[in-house]
Amino acid sequence: MIELRGIGKQFGGRALFAGLDLDLLPGKTTVIMGRSGSGKSTLLRMLNQLERHDAGTVRLGEIEIPAGLPHGEWVKRATALRRRTGMVFQGYHLFPHLCVLDNVTLAPRIVQGREREAAEARAMELLKLVGMQDAADRFPARLSGGESQRIAIARALATEPEVLLLDEPTSALDPGSTAEVVKVIGDLRDRGFTQAMVTHDPELGRRLADRVFEL
Ligand code: ADP
Ligand code: MG
Numbered sequence: 001m002i003e004l005r006g007i008g009k010q011f012g013g014r015a016l017f018a019g020l021d022l023d024l025l026p027g028k029t030t031v032i033m034g035r036s037g038s039g040k041s042t043l044l045r046m047l048n049q050l051e052r053h054d055a056g057t058v059r060l061g062e063i064e065i066p067a068g069l070p071h072g073e074w075v076k077r078a079t080a081l082r083r084r085t086g087m088v089f090q091g092y093h094l095f096p097h098l099c100v101l102d103n104v105t106l107a108p109r110i111v112q113g114r115e116r117e118a119a120e121a122r123a124m125e126l127l128k129l130v131g132m133q134d135a136a137d138r139f140p141a142r143l144s145g146g147e148s149q150r151i152a153i154a155r156a157l158a159t160e161p162e163v164l165l166l167d168e169p170t171s172a173l174d175p176g177s178t179a180e181v182v183k184v185i186g187d188l189r190d191r192g193f194t195q196a197m198v199t200h201d202p203e204l205g206r207r208l209a210d211r212v213f214e215l
Contacts, residue, residue, distance in 0.1 A: 001023070001025060001026045001162065001194050002023075002024045002047050002059070002060045002085075002163055002196075003022075003023050003057075003058070003059040003060075003162055004021060004046070004056065004057075004058035005057045005058075006019050006020070006021065007019070007020040007021070007022075007055065007057075007058070008041070008053065008054045008067070009042060010077070010103075012195040015134070016039045017196060018055070019056075020043075020056070021099050022043070022213060024047070024070065024194060024196050025117075025194070025210075025211070027192040027194055028195075028210040029188075029196075029197065029210045029211075030209065030210070030212075030213055031196075031197050031198075031199060031205040031208055031209035031211070032044065032196060032199075033199060033200065033202060033205045033215065034200070034215030035178060036200060037199065038215040039215055040198040041167055041168075041198065041214060041215065042199070043109055044165050044167050044196065044198050047084045047085070047196060048085040049065065049078035049081055050082070052074065052078075052085075053065075053067050054067055055067045056184060057175075058081070060085075061084075061092075063077055063080050063081045064077075065078065065081065065133065068078055069088050074210075078200070080113065083111070083155055083159070084161055084163070085163045085164075085165055086161035086164045086200065087156060087165045087168040088156050088167065089152070090153050090167055090171055092140075092145075092149055092151070092152045094119075094140040094148055094152060094155070094164060095140070096140050096141065097139075098139075098140075099122075099137050099138060100127070100132065100136050100137065100140075100143075100151050101123055101124075101127075101136040101137065103151060103155050103198075104127065104151065104154050104155045105120055105126075106155075107133075107155070107158060107159050108122070108123075108158050108159055112159060117142060119158070120185070122158065123154070123158060124193070126154040126157050126158060127148055129184075130150040130153055130154045130184050131150065131180070131184070132150050135147065137152070144177055145172060145173045145177045146173055146174075146176065146177025146180040146181055147177075147180075149170070149177070149180075150180060150184055152169075153166075153169075153181075153184055153188075163194045163195060164188065164195045165197075166185065166196070166197040168199055169197065170182060170196055170199075171201070171203065177196075180205065182207070182208065185197065186208060189208060189210065
């Protein structure tokens with residue numbers, strides 16, 4: 001699915017990664033574990049090219065991104081790759097001025113040009129998948145942390161990504177909210193969505209992983 005080969009990454013002359021290989025296998029949930037500062041977020045951000053690599057190649061299907069491309073060509077390929085992924089952050093990043101349904105339909109309508117009716121029908125299916133079908137007209141300020149993160153997952157899935165990337169999706173949540181979100185990620189794994197999840201919590205990681213990648 002997404003393939004990293006020989007990846008190198010430096011910050012300020014210090015090597016964070018060198019010669020890193022990683023495959024996100026189709027239909028599998030890969031959990032990336034490591035202590036704080038080990039580069040988990042950077043690795044996830046290189047998988048969707050929010051962060052550029054300095055050496056090696058990132059590949060998704062026919063899109064191949066070797067290090068050192070001219071800027072314009074990198075932007076073109078990185079954008080194409082990113083549109084085939086969905087990202088969920090620790091802090092949800094929902095649009096506060098939009099209701100839940102509009103949060104979920106925004107990218108399909110604006111970026112992908114889907115009709116409102118089709119986008120809303122798909123959004124309602126996804127809200128059902130995350131157990132939030134009754135929240136379509138609520139606003140983010142009236143959602144709990146667990147509810148917000150479940151909406152963020154539905155929103156990330158709305159563009160029909162091939163890979164869902166989750167960066168410490170439960171680390172800002174209380175135990176009850178964590179359980180809600182873990183159930184959703186487990187359901188997606190059982191349905192065969194391709195996922196990569198970062199966590200520093202070994203117990204949670206082992207529970208959700210088909211495969212564990214240790215940094
Ligand atoms: P993790 O998610 O595992 O806690 P990160 O990927 O956030 O780790 O960071 C790994 C290391 O890279 C840290 O030492 C961090 O300070 C450094 N780092 C990350 N992003 C940048 C950046 N944009 N500029 C400089 N250093 C960075
Ligand atoms: Mg991190």
